[in-house]
Structure formats: C-alpha cells, structure tokens
Amino acid sequence: MSNQPIVEVRNVHKSFKAVQAVRGIDLRIEPGEYVAILGPNGAGKTTLVEMIEGIQQPDTGEIFIEGKTWKGNEKYLRHLIGLSLQETHFIDKLSVWETLRLFASFFEIGKERCEEVLGLIELDEKRKAWMVNLSGGQRQRLALGIALLNKPKLLLLDEPTTGLDPNARREIWGILLKLKEQSNTSLILTTHYMEEAEQLCDSIVIIDHGKILKQGTITGLLGEIQDLPVKPVETRKITLDDLFISLTGRHLND
C-alpha cells in the first residue's frame, strides 16, 4: 500500500470530434508530490486534468486515484480531491463568506473550517464583499480556498495564476508552499509559467499536442539542456524556457 501512487494515468486518449486533445498519456504521481503540467494553449492540459478530476471521461485508457477508478467510486473520490477549474465565476451577488459556506455545505463541513480557510487565503477583511467586487487575485485565492475546504489528499489546480500580477501570483505560491510543509497533499497544477513550476513543483511534465514531450525533476531537465540541438544565447542563464522552446518550437506564454 505504501508505494501506491495517488494518481495513475494509463495510456489515456480523448478526442472532440476532429480534435485529438489527449493522445496517449501515462502519468504517475506519488503522495505528497507537487507536479506541474506545462504546455502552450491547446496542448491538452485542461482536458487531461479534467479527466483526472472525473469531470470528463477518457475515450480509452484508465485513470486511478488511490487505486480507484471514477466509475463506482465517485462519492468517495469527490471527498478526496479538491480542485479549481480554469475559469469559474461564482455567484456574483454572494459574499466570500457565503460562497465558502455554500461549498462547505456540499462536503457537510461546518463554520470552523471555513474560518480556517478564510485565514489561510487571507481574505478575512473581504469576507462580506460580493464576488463581483473582488479583484482577479482575490477571486483566484477564493477558488483555491474552496478547493482546500475538504482538506483534499489530491489538489488539482488549472492555471491558478493566469492573468495575475507577480504579487498576486506569489501570494498563491505562498499558500501552496505552506500547504506542502504542513500536509501530505499532492498537487497537480497546470501553468504557462516556467517560473511557477520551478518554484512550486517537484517534477514537471511538458505536454503539447496531447502528448508528453518531457517529464522529470527540475534538475534532471536542466541537465538535459546541455545536449540541446538549439543552444541558448550564452549571455543568459539557461532556463527551462529554453528546453521548452527547443522541444515545441514555441514560447510557453504564446
């Protein structure tokens, strides 16, 4: 049991009519591990993550969470995971506190945990503010707070910092790093930002066109850069961006 992965994805495919969004992905994530999924727009990140979240079904292949498939274990797994979608607008005219309470009620969680989460995401002074009046960063923090309500064993965040300024981004990173210290939660996070992956995650999965191009630890991947066909400009520090560009021929943030 001890070496059972929290997530195991086996040869998963998913198409939308003509578009092959995910084309044969295998993935294994250990308890407590933080994994970044990097890829340009349309790479298939959201599709992959939503299949792990049980929101979409793969056409072929299998997904296990704690060794269980979604089919037949939905109730159990819903309590096990926490997530935030790429774009969610909560109810405009509910306050931060009311929104937290609403989502907490879905897990049959009471006030105390809501207070705790409110402190964790540092939105205490905004507890009475309506959704419409929150900044982008505050909204993302709330989305993260909602994902954390049930103290999930597995946390899945789809682009939690896209569109945020560097400060707001760092606030989110802070929360996630604290969580890593204090719990054994595993994290799957999709991002366009190499820096985010470097700051937060133990390992990195680079995908494009629905396939994994590279995966490994940061140091491992950086080591590979030395053998790249395209040499980065020498005056600059070599980064994972260079790896990415050489793999995909594109910039991450395109």
Add this chain to the structure above:
Amino acid sequence: MIERISNSQLYHLILANVRELIREPGVLFWGIIFPILMSLGLGVAFTKKKDVITNIAVIGQNHLVQNPGDSATLLHSFFVATRARAGRDHQGNLTRTLLVPDDKLGSTTFIFHAMVWKEAMVMLKRGNLNIVLDEKNGMVQYHLDPMNPDAQLSYLKLSGMLNRSAPVVPEANAEIKPLTVSGTRYIDFLVPGLIAMGVMMSCMWGVSYAIIERRSKKLLRRMVATPMKRSNFLIALITVRVLMNFVEAGLLFLFAWLAFNITIQGNVAALFTLFIAGNFAFAGLAIFISAHTAKTEVGNGLINALSMPMMVLSGVFFSYHNFPEWSIPVIQKFPLTMMADGIRSIMIEGAGFAETALPIAILGTTGLVFFVAGMKIFRWH
C-alpha cells in the same frame, strides 16, 4: 439538529438562491412592481368607465357664432336651444360645449369645434375626433368612419339629440341596470392572466436562464465536481422560484383586492392546487429548455420563442376568442392558457375542484413529462 440543518446542502443552496434573488433589483421590479403597475394602468383604463369627452368638428364658423343674423342654421338653433356654452379652444376656434349628464352610462361632454374641412381631416387622422358635422341644404351631414365603433356611438348620440333639439339621454335608459357585480369587469379578467403570466416568466427567467448562465460560467461544472447532490441543486432553484411566485401572486392579488375589490368566488384550495400545478408545468418546461445549451444567447432565444407566443395568444390581456375559430382549440392547450383560464374560472366563475381537475392534471403531467425529458438530456458540464 440545528447544526445538521445549517450545514446541509439543500439549506445552503436555497439560501444562496434566495440571496441572489433578493439582491437583484430587477427581480423586485419585474416580479412585483411591474405586474401591479400593469393591473393599475390597464385596470383603471378599462374598468372605470369615466365620463367621456367627445370632440366634434363643425365645418364653418357661422353655426357657432353668437349672432348669425338671418342665416340661422339647424346647427345654430340646436346650440341655442340646448344652451351650449360658447368658447374658444387652444387653436382659437369657436367652440360650443354641451354636457349631457347620465348617471348610469356615464356623462358625456360634447365639444363642437368650428373649423375648415382640411383642419378637420388633420384632427381626424390624429384621432382627436372621430366625427365631422356639416350642414348643406338644411340637412346635417355626418362624416364618419363606419368601421369605427366610437364614431358610430358618437353618431347615434348626436343624431338623437339633433332630432329633438335637446340634450337627451336614450329613452331606454330607464331600463338600464348597470352591472356592478365584481367578476365582470376587465380587471377581474386581467388579474388571473397576470398571475399566470408572472409564473411563466418567473420560471423561464428564474429557472431556465439561471441554469444556462451557471452552465456558461462553468459554475454548474464546478458544483458537480463536489459531493453536491444534483437533485438538491434543482430542488433549491425551483423551490425558491415557486415561493417567490407565491409572494408575487399574493402581492398582486392583495393590491387588486385593495384597489379594485376583486375577490375569489370559488374554491381557494383548488386555486392553490392549480397554482402549484401551473408552477410545476412551467418549471418542467424551464428545465427542459435549459437542459442542453451553455449559450445565454440561445437561452434568451428559446425563452422568448416559448413565452412570447403564449403571452400574445393565451388571452392574458384580451380574450383569445377574438382569434380565428380553428386556432382556439390549439390555444386552449397552451399551459399558459390553461392556467389563466383555470384561475379565472375559480376567481370569477366560482369554480372548484370539479371544474379544474382536468387542467390541474394536464398541467401536472406537462411538468412531469418535460422534467423527465429534460433530466434525460441535462448537461451538467
């Protein structure tokens, strides 16, 4: 126990929907104030037959001048005989004003304006008057549109008076017994229609649109990615709407009772049941049309395509018996018609369960069928 309830999904979902509803100023206006204003406006316009003022054009000044000399005309002698008050209107035309009191049919004030033919035609086209008098060869001529019932009425009243040279009221007046029993006025017809329409609109926008909007904002997808029970989501949405519909209908009725003294002649329990059945029918329809689309524009179109024809055809404002004979059996099968007619039959005609059992059953079945069909194709993502 209290702790259990206050942490329960359904409680919080209902609370969220109530909050969203009461924090939306438009809901208050369209749901409560607008129907009341409508009943007030239309009720006053069509219910209280106010004393009427009828404007009449008379071609030529000589009929109205104080002293026509030797060329006294029929019209002139009529004004003299009836002691019609002389004056001038805003345009500076000579006028004669004649009040014919009538406490049964309502008094009429006739104002005769002297003008030339061309001016009379302009006024006619603007709807300021509907009859033009002229005198030729010792005969009074009436120019009017025979298709216009108001013009016909003016003609009948005027010709009666002119023949007698007196401001008379119809002889048969003694036989007229004004019907003041409630239930026969326009307001009595209108309020049940407005109540039914309110339920339809509230379900269409409050349930359908709310679902589509939540789907388009991915909130639906986010919610079902938790252990939330899907049925709770729908139950909360519908419950809050139905409660709101009760409040709306109650306030409209209260207003109509205070302002127009409308009453419920029939069985209140039947009315209650019919109201619930109507709510159920429209909630089912609302679930069905919002089952699939994630585009609010499509939702808008669907809602309008469904509710507009019913609003026009189902006899909310005017009886559908004005529509062609063949269409009436079709119109009578619309849920809005069924609900409005049912409420009317209870409120006005004093109907009970016996008369409304069929519409109640049909509305209930409609709701059930569309609800089940809607759930079959419902997209949570």
